[in-house]
Amino acid sequence: MIRKTNYSVKVNVLKVGLFIIGLLFCEFAVKAQNNKNFLTEKTNIQKVSEVLLNTDQWASIIEKKINWNDAPIAFRENIISEAESYLGTPIPSLSATLTLEYSINGNRTNYQTPWFERRNRLTNAVLAECMERKGRFLDDIVDGVWAICEESWWGFPAHHYQYGQVGLPDIEDEYVDLFAAETGVLLTWTHFLLQKELDSISPVINKRISLEIDRRILKPNLEHEDFHWMGYNGENLNNWTPWICSNWLTCILFLEKNDKKRAASVYKIMTLLDRFLKPYPVDGACDEGPAYWNRAGGSLFDCLDLLEEATNGEVAIWNETLIKNIGKYIYKAHIKEDYYVNFADATAKVKPDAALIYEYGNKINDVTLVQFAAWLAKKNADIASDNKKLDGNNRVLNGNIARQIRMIQTHKKLREETPREPVVSESWFANSQIMMMREDPHNGKGFYIAAKGGHNRESHNHNDVGSFIVYYDGKPVLIDLGLETYTKKSFSSQRYEIWITQSQYHNLPTINGEMQSAGRSFKATNVNYNPLKSTYTLDMASAYPKTACVNKWERTIYLDKEVKSVNITDVYKLSKLIKPNVLNFMTDTKPEKGKGNTLHLFASGNDKKKIIMSYPETFNVNIEPLEVADPLLKNSWGDKVYRIQLIQKKMYKASAINISLISE
Template identity: 40%
Template structure:
């Protein structure tokens, strides 16, 4: 998409040099900074003032080793990110105020970060050639957060260079020196970073656009040599093509909406950087795939901050409002721009205004704030959507409203990026409130990736809305997948049907398991989950699982009622002669999951009463009363 269209002998002629590249106002451009809305100026000045005379948090060797010793990722990562958030807040505050109050603290922050041995996090140390509990300073790998750190320092130099030089020319020289040796030169010289996609030993995911966007920003802001500058642009486009080539034509993000922020959203960051540095000549916004990647986000939108959260996505997603608005404007989609404007309104209601993000998102969010605030786009609540590549269906009662029932279900395979073993999974909401859920992701630890991933209960099919047969649940791997996946949609029904037998090993004893999830729109709308199965042997060990955040109330006649704190209620009906119901409370100890669901969720078990080798189970979910 990019390389074939734009890599030729003319590319260097239309790329701006570092001196002529002016993507945002610097601190000298006072009209732009002074004209920001007062609410933004106060918000960021207040954040900066909280860091005046700041004591920069120490990062020790043993803190880094905590990951290899205990598996904990958060204790080091939190300190690591606190430094970067504090620096960004001080930089924006100084640009707004322009009185020099924050400069000494900014210099200290720059110096602290430049003194760090490794700009990445311990969980990504596996990329180094020598594996050790401490990072190898001789092996400057580029991973997500080393690239983000480079971009933060590059933007800091771009915005404040004249002010920093007035204190000491060594500050910006140090930034250039550290960014070059850690990021710029390795980026040009190495092709072995898996996320680049030049050596296909690993499946590409959000790392590709996320790393590329920050590396490219650092090059465009710091690199003087036109040949190295052009080489970086070319390499970025080639690497992005490796990522784009593996995406489905539906634009779906198999990693879920949370990761869209760093996948589709980061791809948009890359495209905006390329568009800007070329004066608009590198432009692929008319490409259908690029447009579909943006549209995925509102297709996965349920209501408020809830999104369809398959894989490692949280059900609550704080989307980058201005980026989503701008993406919609670029591709001419008023639903997408409307979703961004709606998200900004929610931020205002919660008094967050703008959250920390990388500078290439914070700066346009500042300067486009009033545009987004005044924007009136189309309602993003679509009634039906089918993403045939990632095999996800979404359906609600009516377009433009979250009232009533909502269904999402998936097929796919069990080797997706940030995979959960969840072929045939479905979720149900009522009036925008979660009823039958996907628990989502837990705080990452050393177990979250590689060999121990599926020892975590939240990734297992036994804790998704799926069958367990003969005590056997789904396994991970590309060979475990849905077959015969079909989508049907008309005015009165939307449905997905698939054979999920292939998601289970032979030991489950399944010949065929046809699961359908249907949204039936008649005078009494309902959601129907139907399982038609044939087994290799007779068994009474079949259990259907339903996960919910609310204590299930059994009515004793083949009926379960779920009700939230606002009295949104659904009834689940099943064949009481075939299935017996029980439930268990699952205490939530993980902090990230507790923020979503509270102290516990519930696991409903519908178990067969008699021994059978074939049958049909039907669950009917309707709004009550």
């Protein structure tokens, strides 16, 4: 029976919740896509039940695939050393007062850090025991399992609001967030990998794991239709759907022994993935950016891979153009080394999962994707040497136990491939209106530009319609700040009080003293990308409120490959003059004043490669240093960034502004 819970909450809490959900799970693209039901179009529960492997068959297949002796030496040493460091140390507490902190002061990290430590300890202990088989880590594993099973809820306090709750979780309300699902998959793998060892200590341990997985993951996910990530009310879906489904599906395949529930659950997951894919732009662009691709497109791959194997190949959609393009997106958004195009809540530096990308590339027969994976592995010296910890700031979670096991299975094959860094000359994602072009596609040298149109209600939105980034020789020159550590404000009505979300801290104008506004109607118009002329044009006037009194603000970005320069031309018309217009530009290296109307910018970390920025003499220049305290921003940009403000000396109702960048 499908069940829908009625929550007893105040009206104002519901209103705030709806607003936040609107921010988190909003339109996927500028134009709504209407794809077919890739997974369920030609099947039903009965057909799924006929081909679906049972738990014993599934366990047998997985058992044969894992050879712990194949684990790379560096990975093995890293894992065992990390597990040893926890031996004899107390498991961190997750108290009620710590849980309440988020609702009191908005801090997420204080709770999430010990939460992640608990799971990181268990992950390392399980892997270490599987590789060593000496019993040294079994006590820690038992204590870790028991402590996690004793938690009132496996999710985050920051996610309570999505279910109309604040403060402490109500354990009578069954709901599953991202990290409850992550916890479920960790305990499921622990049960599978060490079932005999745990039974030898006490059969209650495995029984407890099965009971908790059933009541916290399997039962609520099958019975509920009101979890927002399921999309039953027509919500557009984001990374939550494939991410949770990949973990839920793993729990089903290992632990759900009831054949009817097993088939019904798997079929429901297929319907949810179809909902996720329904509005997905056919070009494959992830509107949450490359940093979230690991848990959007990447988790979709996890789901499809599991479905194919669990149905003996009967459920497989790798030949679909959309599925191929979702995989290809990650290398199309790659700039150089660890840098990726990072609009909205995305970090500039990303470390994608090489083993996952390798497997994805093989499934869709894409050589570039496979070679990209090999390049990622080689770049990191040893794919397995970096034991990716789960900490409070790691939003991507490369290192969950399932993906580490995949790495053990694939790393040898990965090293046999030819490593090649992808150098894509240009990309155009029409639905999200994101353009990327490169001066020298053969060597990846010179200027690289990415720009966006879209609207200001995209998933993880910043008010950034018309913004762009510029790199030179793979190093940042003009930047998008990207993501800072999430707090209570991040997904609330106060979101746009956060400085990095505001248009004045993007490469955008402040018009008549007004910044861009948030909302679906605040968007780009007349967007055009001409790859033959290397130009990108859009009108961003509609992204500003009426008080900006702007009728037109047309921006053209032109990459002159012969002169080797970037040219930005803003042509505008105002209905009223209120305040001088200001052009804002963000950079991570201190600019210097040059001769005349020029500034010297520098390609960060590139031996002070100088870029000459020319601007009209009708503007004054202000360079504002901004201290960076947030650890995520620090990881991308260091301790300080700079805002360049070009301020009009005299106001005009209509004019054209020309900015150029050329390397010295």
